[in-house]
Structure formats: structure tokens, C-alpha cells
Amino acid sequence: MTPSLTQAFGLFFQAHPWHGVSPGDQSPDIVTSYIEMVPTDAVKYEVDKATGILKLDRPQRFSSQPPSLYGFIPRTFCNTKVGQRCSERVGRPGIQGDGDPMDICVLTEKPIQHGAILIEAIPIGGLRMIDGSQADDKIIAVLKGDSVYGGWKDVAHVPTQLIDRLRHYFLTYKQLPDSPKPAVEIAEVYGREEALETIKLSLQDYRDKYGQLQDLFGPSR
Numbered sequence: 001m002t003p004s005l006t007q008a009f010g011l012f013f014q015a016h017p018w019h020g021v022s023p024g025d026q027s028p029d030i031v032t033s034y035i036e037m038v039p040t041d042a043v044k045y046e047v048d049k050a051t052g053i054l055k056l057d058r059p060q061r062f063s064s065q066p067p068s069l070y071g072f073i074p075r076t077f078c079n080t081k082v083g084q085r086c087s088e089r090v091g092r093p094g095i096q097g098d099g100d101p102m103d104i105c106v107l108t109e110k111p112i113q114h115g116a117i118l119i120e121a122i123p124i125g126g127l128r129m130i131d132g133s134q135a136d137d138k139i140i141a142v143l144k145g146d147s148v149y150g151g152w153k154d155v156a157h158v159p160t161q162l163i164d165r166l167r168h169y170f171l172t173y174k175q176l177p178d179s180p181k182p183a184v185e186i187a188e189v190y191g192r193e194e195a196l197e198t199i200k201l202s203l204q205d206y207r208d209k210y211g212q213l214q215d216l217f218g219p220s221r
Helices: 003-012 080-090 160-172 192-217
Strands: 031-037 043-047 054-059 069-072 103-107 117-131 138-143 185-191
Touching: 031 043, 031 103, 080 117, 080 185, 080 192, 103 117, 117 160, 117 192, 138 160, 138 192, 160 185, 185 192
Parallel strands: 103 138
Antiparallel strands: 031 069, 031 117, 043 054, 069 103, 117 138, 117 185
């Protein structure tokens, strides 16, 4: 498909939020992010990978609700390189990426009411989450231009209570009430530099897996 034809399709059809949207010219320092869920959601929404349509994944079984905007960074993929980085950091061989785009939690003072939107976010850290033998990192970011949180440059600037809230959500949102231990673990809370490196690796993993799609879509909105 020629670039001009690709651009023409972009005028009439909504871009696939994973493959058809650029992470941004300034990524990983500033990343375009697709938001799937907001803190008021009582059900779990997730992009359908085949169609790019936001779908209902499941009702939240218990009282868990995301404490921040939650979504992913387009054209990222958690595969071999992300898994290797996790193995190196935690000293545990054999960890693989979870096969999903890189998740991101975006902090903002503004009450955004619904997902299926694109925003610009500034990564400041992350949670090194491991689900079984799979790396399932959660990048922590602030909304670009946010008047309250926008000045935070690193996760070290974030109040401990807010990080604990994020950790608690991800440690418990899959846990059954009678489960003796969390279904996942958070092996590390890391800062901005590690977050940028982790995003870079997920961008490389995407190119390794889906480079032909990136060439097909070309520069996108």
C-alpha cells in the first residue's frame, strides 16, 4: 500500500489504537497513550487486538477500581527484550514478556470521565510486575501539562501513599478473597530512567514482531 493511499484511508477510518497510532515523535520521554479505563469504571475495558475496538473484558468481580487513568503505549510489545530486562533486574532467568502492549498508569488531577481517548503522558517510573513467569510492567506517568502532578519528574517525587494505592490495585485485582497470596508480584518500583529504558525495549520488541505493520501504517496521528 502506497503512503498516499495509507494517508487517505486515515481520513475516513479510525486508526487501530495499537498499530495505527504513533507513540509520538518524543517517545519515550513523552508518549502518546491510549486510555482504556478511568478510575470510575466498575468494569474492565480492554482493546480487542483484532479490531481495535474497546470491548468489555469482564465486570470487576470485587471492589477494585483503577486509581489512575490506565491504558497502553501504542506500537509497543512486551516480548523477549522486556522479559530479559526483567530477568536481569530481579535475578530470575526465563522470564518472558506477557505478549501485550506496554501498560501505562497516568496520574492527573482532572476527572476524565471515559476511556477510548489518546493523551500525552510523561513517564516518571514504573512497577516491575511479574505474573507467573511473565513480565507485566506498569509504567507510571503524569499527564503532560497537568497543573498539580505535571511537575513530578521521577517516581521519587510521588507521595508514598499514591504508589501504595497503585501497588495495592495491581496486587489484588486478580486475587480471590480466599486466596492465600496475591496472584501476581511487584518485584520492583523503579524510577524514570529505568522506565524510559523499559519503554525503549518494548518499542524494539514491537518492531521485531510487527515491523511490517509499522511500515504499512507509516507515520500516524
